[in-house]
Amino acid sequence: MPQAVTTVIDPERCNGCGRCIRVCPSQTLSLVGGKAVVTGDSSLNCGHCQAVCPEGAVRVGSLDPEQTSFATFELDETWLPHGGYDLPGLVRLMASRRSCRNFRREPVPREMLADLVKIGLSAPSGTNSQRWSFTVLPSREKVLELAQGVGRVMAEFNRMSEKAWLRKLMRLVGKPQLDEYFHEYHDSVSRGLAEWEEKGIDRLMHGAAAAIMIGSRPGASTPKEDALLAAGHMLLAAHAMGLGTCLIGFAVAVMDQKPEVGRAFGVGPDEKIHAVISLGWPKEEYVRLTGRRAPALRWCD
Ligand SMILES: Cc1cc2nc3c(=O)[nH]c(=O)nc-3n(C[C@H](O)[C@H](O)[C@H](O)COP(=O)(O)O)c2cc1C
Ligand code: SF4
Known part of the structure; x- marks a missing residue:
């Protein structure tokens, strides 16, 4: 079922590296004038763009930060690399x-x-x-x-x-x-x-x-x-x-x-x-x- 796009990109932070575009499985983003912008009309809302951005310029609105906040332990939210x-x-x-x-x-x-x-x-x-x-x-x-x-x-x-x-x-x-x-x-x-x-x-x-x-x-x-x-x-x-x-x-x-x-x-x-x-x-x-x-x-x- 196609989902509405909830991705927001901060153009002030975006350095135009294109990583978010490469990892997006739903072709939701494109580089326009050296900045990432939302050009697609649907998204998986998977958050890969948010996870990969080195500048912290991407936010996927439908993701709920509360769901990675745990009561019985503290989670290190930095990504564990492959083989790490x-x-x-x-x-x-x-x-x-x-x-x-x-x-x-x-x-x-x-x-x-x-x-x-x-x-x-x-x-x-x-x-x-x-x-x-x-x-x-x-x-x-x-x-x-x-x-x-x-x-x-x-x-x-x-x-x-x-x-x-x-x-x-x-x-x-x-x-x-x-x-x-x-x-x-x-x-x-x-x-x-x-x-x-x-x-x-x-x-x-x-x-x-x-x-x-x-x-x-x-x-x-x-x-x-x-x-x-x-x-x-x-x-x-x-x-x-x-x-x-x-x-x-x-x-x-x-x-x-x-x-x-x-x-x-x-x-x-x-x-x-x-x-x-x-x-x-x-x-x-x-x-x-x-x-x-x-x-x-x-x-x-
Ligand atoms: C889909 C599924 C349903 C299962 N249903 C039961 C069950 O109704 N009662 C039970 O005692 N064990 C149940 N089991 C546990 C299996 O018997 C158990 O996973 C298997 O014997 C392997 O043992 P282990 O889980 O200790 O490694 C189920 C396992 C699966 C994957
Ligand atoms: S990954 Fe971040 S910095 Fe790179 S293009 Fe996308 S939004 Fe811009």
Whole structure:
């Protein structure tokens, strides 16, 4: 979706070097009379021009400086050059982040949750649409409400999938999902629901003290990808903050089928949830990194 131009250039400061024009992906700027000026009628509003200008002559009005101001740490806002970061440290952080399924009950301070959302915003988004939505459940009580909403739907799925005639009928009309659900999930969901009822064990959200749902609003060109990229940034940052996280695909799948589960938390009728992150203070500590399975990898020389 084309966005209106919000770039303003201070001609007094501009030295005419042309860098902002070279990095602009939407051909919004041109050099006129030795100065950068806005000549295009749309912009990605990505801020590359502002980031590259050596004179501080560019300001992209739609960018909100508040979103790079954090409550729990101070950010050095100078740009880190390519190759300018501690690669082994970064890879160690990435490999140390593991899904946490055992949380302590202490609440996560609100400022940490707010900072995590801001960190998610540094992710790329298709055509820079940034049409994310973040729904923060800051307390165990709210996480439980979500777990109960999701649990009710899963119990309903289970009951439906137990009807062999219905599974067969759905298959015949080209909808094999119910049958697939039955074979893949019915038994584990059934066990999970029973453990919840009988012992209060939370197999869905793993006892998390908070959760963040990441959705998209209309106008995103790649809604799911944007949400999952933001989630990826947040998972790594959460580990650096001392928090454990786990993506909860079951909750996403339920809200895909029954959006009203999300609506109970204010998710708008035109929004869609793509990621649910359960988070909190981890109970378990690990001692080493492990590898992954070898991927399908090909080199096309
Ligand atoms: C899209 C997605 C959905 C997931 N859903 C769940 C889930 O519902 N419950 C859960 O315990 N883990 C879930 N996980 C976590 C994966 O099981 C986990 O990432 C994987 O086993 C690798 O382990 P690691 O995250 O500790 O490295 C999900 C992961 C992804 C990427
Ligand atoms: S990068 Fe800055 S100084 Fe260079 S042309 Fe653009 S506005 Fe002018």
